[in-house]
Amino acid sequence: MSRHRGGVPAPLLVPALLAVAFLVLPLAGLLVRAPWPDLLPQLTTPAVGEALRLSLVSATLATLVSLVLGVPLAWVLARTRARGRSLLRALVTVPLVLPPVVGGVALFLVLGRQGLLGRWLDEAFGVTVPFTTTAVVIAETFVAMPFLVISVEGALRAADVRFDDAAATLGADRWTTFRRVTLPLVAPGIAAGAVLCWARALGEFGATITFAGNFPGTTQTMPLAVYLALQQEPEAAIVLSLVLLAVSLATLLLLRDRWLGRASVSA
Amino acid sequence: MRRTAALAVLLSLAGCGGGGGLTPAGEAEVAADPTGGDEGLTGTLTVFAAASLTDVFTGLGERLEVEHPQLDVRFNFAGSSALAQQIAQGAPADVFASAAEGPMATVTDAGLAEDAEVFARNPLVLAVPVDNPAGIEPPATAGLPGLADLLVPEHTVAVCAPEVPCGAAAAEVLGSAGLADAPDTYDDDVRAVLTKVELGEVDAGLVYVSDVRAAGDAVLAYAFRESARAVNAYPVAVLADAPNAEAGRAFVDLVLSEEGRRALTDAGFQQP
Incomplete structure (x- = not known):
């Protein structure tokens, strides 16, 4: 700051302030309209606790699945010279632009009882996926994983390949290099991607209500509870939103101190 | 009686x-x-x-x-x-x-x-996928069947959420048929219930009779006694x-x- 005397130029400052107002005012609106005296009774209802627990658990599981599958995919996209890579990248990021409700129907067509894989799962193992907590995690992973893949791929591209090369000349194979050199280098990028992925999974609505349905305790996550409460009791919806807001802010602030400080430098 | x-x-x-x-x-x-x-x-x-x-x-x-x-x-x-x-x-x-x-x-x-x-x-009817995976059929007796003659709790059933009109009616008819625990998913509107029936992902769903008309040949529909209790x-x-x-x-x-x-x-x- 001290190096740039005169502060932020007006052509940047004014739109930046407008952006802050645009993003923060609706949150302020929630806080102003919140029925503060009713807050505690609303919060202690079992339904809210159930929805919140389910949201946190399923978003976290979806993030873990995304990490296990998404980081290797990001590596393939960033480090291999395979043909059709840009097509592959376009394909795997489709869920970013696909309306989530359509994503939910698409999941039905593959994993539903009548779906391509689901029919076989049902016949061979008697397993049906829709309307279970597993379906919630699948729907959230489908929508959120591309956020992780994009961030990690960006971090991998920004990381210096010469470290990998040095490891290779010292005799490390590609897997050891990935594990011992590449992964630690891009760890902040992975953490940032995981947070983004978790936040997207936490807010997921369309694919979840379509593919997993809405049943208290097993598939009703907070966004679903908020939407349905809005149909009848806007006040209750505001309370539920505040809970979600508080939990995600707390998590993001906590993670920011831990990891994201470094991520912002390297990414 | x-x-x-x-x-x-x-x-x-x-x-x-x-x-x-x-x-x-x-x-x-x-x-x-x-x-x-x-x-x-x-x-x-x-x-x-x-x-x-x-x-x-x-x-x-x-x-x-x-x-x-x-x-x-x-x-x-x-x-x-x-x-x-x-x-x-x-x-x-x-x-x-x-x-x-x-x-x-x-x-x-x-x-x-x-x-x-x-x-x-607009009364509710029980919509069933056209290939009827659960084999839901009214008993061969005369007159309208009760909802409990058609559904058992093991069926996968979609209804509207109680917060919206079709869900309030669904809760009423299910309650009076002793099937309050039957639903497996509470959807945000009646067309979402119909979609799940049309896709064959549920065994049955409670929708309005007009929705069944709109869905054409994709679903079968059964009228049932309790629907008269909650006609919107x-x-x-x-x-x-x-x-x-x-x-x-x-x-x-x-x-x-x-x-x-x-x-x-x-x-x-x-x-x-």
Whole structure:
């Protein structure tokens, strides 16, 4: 700051302030309209606790699945010279632009009882996926994983390949290099991607209500509870939103101190 | 005994549609004529209507546009409760048609409309995918089956969430059939339930009879006794702050007219 005397130029400052107002005012609106005296009774209802627990658990599981599958995919996209890579990248990021409700129907067509894989799962193992907590995690992973893949791929591209090369000349194979050199280098990028992925999974609505349905305790996550409460009791919806807001802010602030400080430098 | 009583209710409902319903329709005809006659309506007419009215109202809107070439009719079809909230938040609408009296009460209690008139009724039916994976069939006895004759708790069942009109009706009929625990998913509107039935992802779903008509051959539907306990009434009103109240009145008159009734009946709705 001290190096740039005169502060932020007006052509940047004014739109930046407008952006802050645009993003923060609706949150302020929630806080102003919140029925503060009713807050505690609303919060202690079992339904809210159930929805919140389910949201946190399923978003976290979806993030873990995304990490296990998404980081290797990001590596393939960033480090291999395979043909059709840009097509592959376009394909795997489709869920970013696909309306989530359509994503939910698409999941039905593959994993539903009548779906391509689901029919076989049902016949061979008697397993049906829709309307279970597993379906919630699948729907959230489908929508959120591309956020992780994009961030990690960006971090991998920004990381210096010469470290990998040095490891290779010292005799490390590609897997050891990935594990011992590449992964630690891009760890902040992975953490940032995981947070983004978790936040997207936490807010997921369309694919979840379509593919997993809405049943208290097993598939009703907070966004679903908020939407349905809005149909009848806007006040209750505001309370539920505040809970979600508080939990995600707390998590993001906590993670920011831990990891994201470094991520912002390297990414 | 209970069956006979329920049938009697159904019959009296049907009787109401045939005979007693004619009088308001006649009045509406008289009221509709002068507006259609001398001066044409202009501007934009905005109608907020329940999702289940999509097909009928779109047709009636086109009919009004043909009669008044200067008029542009626009629709906002969604769940009635969501629409009532939008109107309460100041959405610029001329007409509100709700799938139940609750959301209309939200609007009239806020002083945003008065004199809502019921123009149709829509009972629930049990919709089943056309290949009927669970083999749901009514027993071979005469008369309407009870819901418990069709469903067992093991079936995968979709219904609307209790927060929306079709869900409130579903909760009522399931409760009275002793099947309150049957649902596996509570959807946000009736068309979402129908989609899950059409895709064959659930064994059955509770939807309005008009939705089954709209779905054509994709689903089978069974009427059942308990549906008479929770038949949704559809009220319509011109809104107090309507930007185009005159056109709004003309649309409501058209809905209440003989022609409107016929369109609604063709789509599977019952007379009020």
